[in-house]
Amino acid sequence: MKNPYVAGQHVYLRHPTAQDAEGRWHEWLSDEDTTRWLVLQHWPNSIESQREFYEASKKSHDRLVLSVIDKESDKHIGVCNLSAINWVHRFCDVAVVIGEREYRTGPYVVEAMALLLRTAFLRLNMRIVRSSFVDGNESSKIIHDVFRFKEVGRIEKLFWDRGQYVDNVIAALSQRDWMSRNAIVPPSE
Numbered sequence: 001m002k003n004p005y006v007a008g009q010h011v012y013l014r015h016p017t018a019q020d021a022e023g024r025w026h027e028w029l030s031d032e033d034t035t036r037w038l039v040l041q042h043w044p045n046s047i048e049s050q051r052e053f054y055e056a057s058k059k060s061h062d063r064l065v066l067s068v069i070d071k072e073s074d075k076h077i078g079v080c081n082l083s084a085i086n087w088v089h090r091f092c093d094v095a096v097v098i099g100e101r102e103y104r105t106g107p108y109v110v111e112a113m114a115l116l117l118r119t120a121f122l123r124l125n126m127r128i129v130r131s132s133f134v135d136g137n138e139s140s141k142i143i144h145d146v147f148r149f150k151e152v153g154r155i156e157k158l159f160w161d162r163g164q165y166v167d168n169v170i171a172a173l174s175q176r177d178w179m180s181r182n183a184i185v186p187p188s189e
Contacts, residue, residue: 028099
């Protein structure tokens with residue numbers, strides 16, 4: 001492992017590097033299958049754009065971007081982040097993208113999400129983690145169910161997907177609920 005920020009059994013999360021930005025990361029965010037459910041990623045990506053994002057993320061205090069690394073091979077397989085971090089009200093948004101196709105099944109995305117939630121709740125002391133997904137994205141729905149996010153809203157027919165408008169499902173997970181499920185004593189608010 002090279003400079004792990006948080007580690008699990010199969011993956012670890014670390015700070016992105018210039019090599020990550022110049023590797024396949026930009027290709028993942030141009031791939032039609034990978035970006036189908038990424039509602040803000042419709043333009044082709046380039047190494048230059050990825051470098052700009054990487055440089056901006058290094059300076060950000062409202063977004064924590066981490067590379068997802070396969071522990072066995074030390075291969076960069078995806079990215080994840082906590083974004084829109086609000087330090088006053090203690091909430092943020094969460095996202096995980098596994099770019100390498102062969103790692104999209106199995107424990108990788110689940111473990112990356114688990115590590116990211118642990119980081120949000122225990123390391124950054126977030127009170128609420130928000131998330132959203134496009135209705136019809138069964139993989140995202142399953143991940144949200146596994147971690148027991150609660151659906152808190154829905155914006156009907158917000159996103160265009162293959163010839164039709166589909167709903168945006170908005171979900172949230174509280175620190176208190178996450179901690180009680182993980183047998184950790186929650187802090188008093």
